[in-house]
Amino acid sequence: MTFYPEALRELVEEFQEVEDKRERLEMLFELADEIVELPADEWSDDTRVRGCQSEAHVRVSVEEGLVHVFGAADAKLVQGLMGVLSIAIEGLTPAQAVLIPVDFAQEMGLTNTLTPSRSNGFRNMYDKVMNEIRASVE
Amino acid sequence: MALRDQFPILQREVNGHPLVYLDNAATTQKPQVVLDAMNEYYSKSNANVHRAVHTLAGEATEGYESCRRKLKARFNAEKVIITSGTTEGINLVAHAWGRANLVKGDAIVLTEMEHHSDIVPWQMLAEERGVELRYVPVTQHFTLDMDAFHHALDGAKLVCVVHTSNVLGVRNPLEEIISASHKAGAKVLVDAAQGVPHSTVNFATFGADFMAFSAHKMCGPTGIGALLVQSETFEEMQPFMGGGDMIETVTTEGSTYQTNEHKFEAGTPRIAEAIGWSAALDWMESFDLDKEHARLVDIASWVAEELRSMGMTVYGRHEEHDAAVVSFLHPTINSEDMAHLLDSRGFAVRTGHHCAQPLLHRLGITGTVRASFYVYNTREEAEGLVEELKEITEKFA
Numbered sequence: 161m162t163f164y165p166e167a168l169r170e171l172v173e174e175f176q177e178v179e180d181k182r183e184r185l186e187m188l189f190e191l192a193d194e195i196v197e198l199p200a201d202e203w204s205d206d207t208r209v210r211g212c213q214s215e216a217h218v219r220v221s222v223e224e225g226l227v228h229v230f231g232a233a234d235a236k237l238v239q240g241l242m243g244v245l246s247i248a249i250e251g252l253t254p255a256q257a258v259l260i261p262v263d264f265a266q267e268m269g270l271t272n273t274l275t276p277s278r279s280n281g282f283r284n285m286y287d288k289v290m291n292e293i294r295a296s297v298e
Numbered sequence: 299m300a301l302r303d304q305f306p307i308l309q310r311e312v313n314g315h316p317l318v319y320l321d322n323a324a325t326t327q328k329p330q331v332v333l334d335a336m337n338e339y340y341s342k343s344n345a346n347v348h349r350a351v352h353t354l355a356g357e358a359t360e361g362y363e364s365c366r367r368k369l370k371a372r373f374n375a376e377k378v379i380i381t382s383g384t385t386e387g388i389n390l391v392a393h394a395w396g397r398a399n400l401v402k403g404d405a406i407v408l409t410e411m412e413h414h415s416d417i418v419p420w421q422m423l424a425e426e427r428g429v430e431l432r433y434v435p436v437t438q439h440f441t442l443d444m445d446a447f448h449h450a451l452d453g454a455k456l457v458c459v460v461h462t463s464n465v466l467g468v469r470n471p472l473e474e475i476i477s478a479s480h481k482a483g484a485k486v487l488v489d490a491a492q493g494v495p496h497s498t499v500n501f502a503t504f505g506a507d508f509m510a511f512s513a514h515k516m517c518g519p520t521g522i523g524a525l526l527v528q529s530e531t532f533e534e535m536q537p538f539m540g541g542g543d544m545i546e547t548v549t550t551e552g553s554t555y556q557t558n559e560h561k562f563e564a565g566t567p568r569i570a571e572a573i574g575w576s577a578a579l580d581w582m583e584s585f586d587l588d589k590e591h592a593r594l595v596d597i598a599s600w601v602a603e604e605l606r607s608m609g610m611t612v613y614g615r616h617e618e619h620d621a622a623v624v625s626f627l628h629p630t631i632n633s634e635d636m637a638h639l640l641d642s643r644g645f646a647v648r649t650g651h652h653c654a655q656p657l658l659h660r661l662g663i664t665g666t667v668r669a670s671f672y673v674y675n676t677r678e679e680a681e682g683l684v685e686e687l688k689e690i691t692e693k694f695a
Contacts, residue, residue: 181313181642189635189694213634213650213665235634 163259168248175268184269189236194243198230209288212238212281220292227257227293231285241265241282245289254297262286301585302674304329315644318679323464323492323623323670324648325514328578332517335577336570346566348543358569365572366559368579373509375501375526379562380572384491385415387510387525388458390562391487392419393538395508395531400455402428407450407457407484409434409442410660411466414653416458416489436660440466440615447475451482459486461493461509465652465666466614467598467623469493476505485531491515491523495672496591496621507531513571517673518578522571525562539564585673594622594671597680601669602626604684608691613666622671625652628687630695633667639690640667645683 164172178184198207198217207217214234221228227249231242244264249257262283265271271282302308305327310317319327339361345354347362362380369378381387400406406420410433424431432450435443440463451457457479462469472488479486487508490499494509495516501509508531512523527535537544537555541564546554555561599616601624606612613625628636637649648668651658658664669683 179314182639185635185638185642214632215664235632237632237635237638 163261164264165248165252165256165260168244168260168264171244171247172264172267175270178269181269185237188240188244188268188270190240191243191247192236192239195229195231195239195246198232200232202230203232209233209238209281209285211284214238216242216281216285218242218285218289218292220289220296222254222293222296225253226251227254227296229289237270238281238285241270242285244268245286249289249293254293257293258290302676304331304581305674306330306333308674312644312646313642318645318682320669320671320675320679320683321646321648322672322675323515323621323652323668325520326495326517326672327674328517328519328574329581331581332519332574332577336519336574339570339573344570347569348560361573361576362567362569365576365579368576369524369526372579372582373499373501373526374503375509376529377527377532377559379525379527379559380567381510381523381525382521382568383512383514383523384413384489384510387508387523388416388487388489389419390525390538391508391510391535392423394535394562395485396420396423396429396456397427398536399534400427400429403430404455405430405432405450405453407432407434407447407454407459407479409447409459409470410436410656411442411463411468411470412458412460412654412656413464413489413491414655415491416460416487417656420458433656436657440468440613442470444471444474448478451478451484454479454482454484457484457486459488461488461490462496462621463614463654463657464492464623465625465654465657465668467492467621467625467670468615469619469621472504472506480505492621492623496587496594497619498587501526501528513575513578516578517581518575519568519571522568522575535562537561537564541565543567587673590673591622592618594673594675595620597671597675597677598622598624601680601684605687608688610687613661613663622675623668624670625666625668627663627666628691628695631690633665635694636667636690639694640683640686643686645669645686 198219203217207219209216216233216238218231229246233239248260265282307327343354343357345358347359366378434447437443476486485507488506490509490511494511507528509526514520544561544564602612605626610626610628633649640647650665
């Protein structure tokens with residue numbers, strides 16, 4: 161299995177046990193609260209996730225060597241995916257965080273494709289977060 | 299065989315539920331005859347066109363050109379340029395006619411209802427040539443502001459207008475637009491991507507100078523479309539893409555060009571796609587399109603009414619000649635979430651800005667959920683959609 165922190169591994173397995181996509185969506189919607197909210201007055205072009213059909217914003221900070229993610233989105237689905245990403249990387253070191261592959265959303269049965277493209281909001285969010293983590297240690 | 303049963307894809311399930319395909323304004327599904335025609339071409343006749351004398355080349359050429367003949371017959375058009383789709387058709391007009399006929403200070407009239415495909419090529423030309431762009435506003439009734447349109451015509455050389463809005467389903471008053479534009483001395487380009495799949499157009503009497511549309515929105519393959527041009531306007535167009543097939547002679551000193559539509563079809567064309575489209579055009583003759591359209595508008599109108607009664611906002615109009623498109627927003631459920639929730643029960647709908655950002659900006663929104671119906675959709679599917687939306691509202695609102 162790919163490199164997943166324990167919390168993410170459990171989450172992926174939990175989602176894989178649920179056959180009904182509607183149920184998986186409901187589970188994901190509930191994870192929307194897991195990410196620390198990025199208040200709307202801090203949204204800017206710098207925080208915007210390109211390619212999302214709805215407004216979606218993320219910001220990463222590294223304090224005392226640990227990664228913290230903040231985010232918010234109009235769509236519960238998108239904010240839920242932020243919640244998953246947050247569960248995965250919150251509190252890891254940058255070196256640990258950047259090892260997490262993008263595959264988890266597909267493995268959880270939440271996205272059909274992970275191909276980078278203008279319209280793939282999840283992929284763009286993942287890339288943005290990872291790029292900001294990498295930039296923070298350069 | 300019943301019309302719907304001729305579409306193999308409609309037999310499949312999505313997320314454990316029967317597929318209810320309601321994204322027809324984006325692309326339509328293909329009947330078996332289209333799939334068979336393309337498979338048959340690649341299995342038995344694959345060759346390049348207009349070149350070799352061998353049997354396969356003859357069959358391929360005949361197949362490709364039969365598509366053009368059928369388009370000419372269906373639309374009563376003298377000049378039919380095969381393109382990759384509506385977008386290429388419009389870009390071709392911008393390059394082949396616009397560059398040859400528009401100069402700094404000329405004006406092009408567009409509308410806020412246009413798809414990006416009928417905005418961006420003109421913005422690029424305007425930047426290159428110093429041409430002025432004038433946008434006709436959309437009213438709160440989802441129609442073009444015709445008073446503003448008539449004012450905008452003053453000094454205009456070209457009017458570009460969408461036949462039927464892909465967001466609102468509204469069919470524009472094209473006869474009035476074409477007549478007034480011609481009186482003002484302007485050519486007219488009609489983006490008929492959403493119009494032609496729902497109605498037959500007699501291009502000769504319709505009067506537009508250019509009309510572009512795509513095969514894939516009328517049960518044909520993706521990657522192919524047509525640009526219809528009136529004969530006198532055709533003579534005002536200069537070749538855009540150079541290459542094989544479009545020339546008469548080439549020497550190291552220069553080239554001369556074909557005089558027919560091939561002049562604008564450089565390179566190996568979309569042969570299998572033309573053959574597939576040809577089969578789709580034949581197939582479209584197997585039923586009464588007007589009757590089907592009336593049935594679909596009736597369904598769309600009913601869905602729109604149901605959604606309004608559930609407190610949703612519906613953007614658009616569903617009168618006799620409009621398209622069977624229902625764009626809507628739920629008061630509390632985000633449109634992207636709504637589309638995923640519907641998908642989890644097998645319903646395929648579109649969300650987002652539908653490549654019409656200026657229109658959505660005018661409406662004060664950033665996107666809608668859009669259900670669009672086509673000839674294989676049933677009343678039962680529409681009722682299923684409404685029921686599902688009620689269930690989603692109950693659980694997630």
